[in-house]
Amino acid sequence: MLQSAAESHENNHFDILVAEPIATLSYKDGLGDIELGQQRYQSQQAPFELLADLRQQLFPKQLGQDYPFPFIGGALGLWSYDLGRSLESIPQQLPTDLLCPDMAVGFYDWALIYDHQQQSASLIQWCETEQQGLMQLAQREQWLHQLSSQSAHPFTLTSTWHSNTSKAAYQDKFARVQEYLLSGDCYQINLTQRFEASYSGSEFAAYQKLIAANQAPFSAFMRLPSSCILSLSPERFIRLKQGEIETKPIKGTRPRSQDPSLDQQLAKDLTQAEKDQAENLMIVDLLRNDIGRVATPGSVHVPKLFAVESFPAVHHLVSTIKATLAESYGAEQLLAACFPGGSITGAPKIRAMQIIEELEENRRAAYCGAIGYISANGDMDSNIAIRTLVCEQQKIYCWAGGGVVSDSQVDAEYQELFDKLSRILPILEP
Template identity: 55%
Template structure:
């Protein structure tokens, strides 16, 4: 096995344009292991970076308890392992892409990028297997990349960054030429059937009633229940993604293609970010910040998560729309749901954070998106010195905002009540950079394209005073800018 040796990262500036990553990716979107993370929410505080990768030097693909590791320098001969996939990811990233110093304003300088499905949580906790696994695709699919195209929408700059840049620049030019010669790649997207759900409204109501019984019995404080929609399609998944992005402008969007599936994500929700930040020395006892104490001389590793819990539909009437947002911010039920998840995530992060560093700087803020208003809180902490980005991801996986509380019991009930496994829905898409930075989304408002069928999910947290009609309607509100948009493409 050829082991990579540390090298300095090269950075080449490109001429900025808001759609630069889309232009480049359009020539690559048909290739397995081409991936795009896209900040598409203009005016949103998280609308900053696009990250494009392709042509990985290695891939890690987990099915159930087995991970297949394929390294290009080993002539594609795969390695199979039953070791914990989060540990394998950390091991092979360290082996093949050793750590490098961060570069200001460039979050990803090569590293790991891919998806972690909700069902990867079975590698963390013991779960029953009652729901049908009818989409038998990977629980984890991550590539290791030497290079990336990074677009910074705030500073209006763009870069190619990484190692062996001349090689990848030539590869990009070759792909552009090849793509332009293959006209049939761009077959127009269209649905070939109507959308159908895996449960009727009556069946949803029956499951809702069972959840109310679990809540009354004290099994949980909150349980998330989702329905799954599907439709047959033909043509370009990339074209479908672009239509969804144009309509939804989500800050944590992504398009991923593997050997098995295409993933179209227009997620509004951050899962976990980890950023190397300079330490600021305190000047007195009143200015001590738990994120800056007991850290290494120059940097701290700051964790942030922004759980969403609480939803209201948007209105075309500006006055009514503002009233809906104000109603959400004042709603005691939604605040209680949100607080439950904040407490859950504080506990999860606390497993790997420096003692005393977990803080909640923002509670119950309203963020507005094209289809809905959401209630969002912010949790921050400092990663302990002996922990890695992969161990942080494992400690919090899957995200508590889409399970319920307590998490394990809620997941057991979800498995019992939902007819099909969630697959990538409520998992995560993200990166772990060679410089130690990490960012990831929660894969809500996310679709899978598999064997000429599209699958989309929508759910919501149910608590003791939830009402069935309102909760069912909330699931429809969440896909109101997804299913109709694709029906019209």
């Protein structure tokens, strides 16, 4: 049975804790596997349609949208990068060497919501009667107290990190990307590599160390039957709140410095970098088009372009796109229209994904997918699963990538991968 726990930060405002789903949906290689009570069945229905139908079946009650909490029960889980194969025609060249499903979603009738601003925790429970609700809340409270008293086994790497791509191999792939860019196949391609190591101990202990070091606003921890997902994402993918859409693509990176004057100069350099702005603008245009498929005509706009946001390891160039969702669409249709996020593919999206399939060594799995929730009232929030690690069978995997354009420099792009991981790989080393 899919058992998951997830934590989501909305601008470091809320944490969401869920467990023991009332139903689960796992999807891989074109087949959905559903567990609902004592039932277990499979479906070949399109994944986002299946997700929408199950959420409506389990939470049919029409609710007002104005709640003080981001999540009031509903669907919460993972949409892997490889789920994009169900939406677009992508060649099947890369090996599937991880067990992580393409989609892993739990449906929850309760949640513990922690409000950082109010310093308060609220336990939410769906119920038929007040008496039933009070009894279920008491059981949840007792379970949470038992959980908090358990101590995690320390996390330890039992090998050094090693990459699936040498620098020479990266340089060769970079050169091939440049050929595609110069021939007009693409304007930008996101090129990544994967690191792995062996480990022992608690994955959650590793997550606690990483979240303390990164303070990433869209972090998440998920425990699945075959995998454990640790996401330290700085990037929002899609938020839907009371019918209003927001996405905040990241493109453009500079490392942080412990010297305050140099750190300030690095951030200023990012605001003036024409290459990074051009790279960011390509993805803004791509996302405007994706959102435009399901938005009210004329509502798509860009209130913030090329803003610098600073994180413990890096400065990022971030833009904000907003729109109003057309009344005939819901959260699942919006997610499908934009999936996977353009900031981690390149532009145009489908051709970039085809080139990624040709050049990279392994499938991305959870990395560059999305983790998030679709609440029972139709609201949604999700991250782009960058700075994200997957643990399976005592192996831990971590990826890094960046958008390559025609005037990119290979050494700078290669170094950027390590800048992005400077608060991840070393943090887990003994």
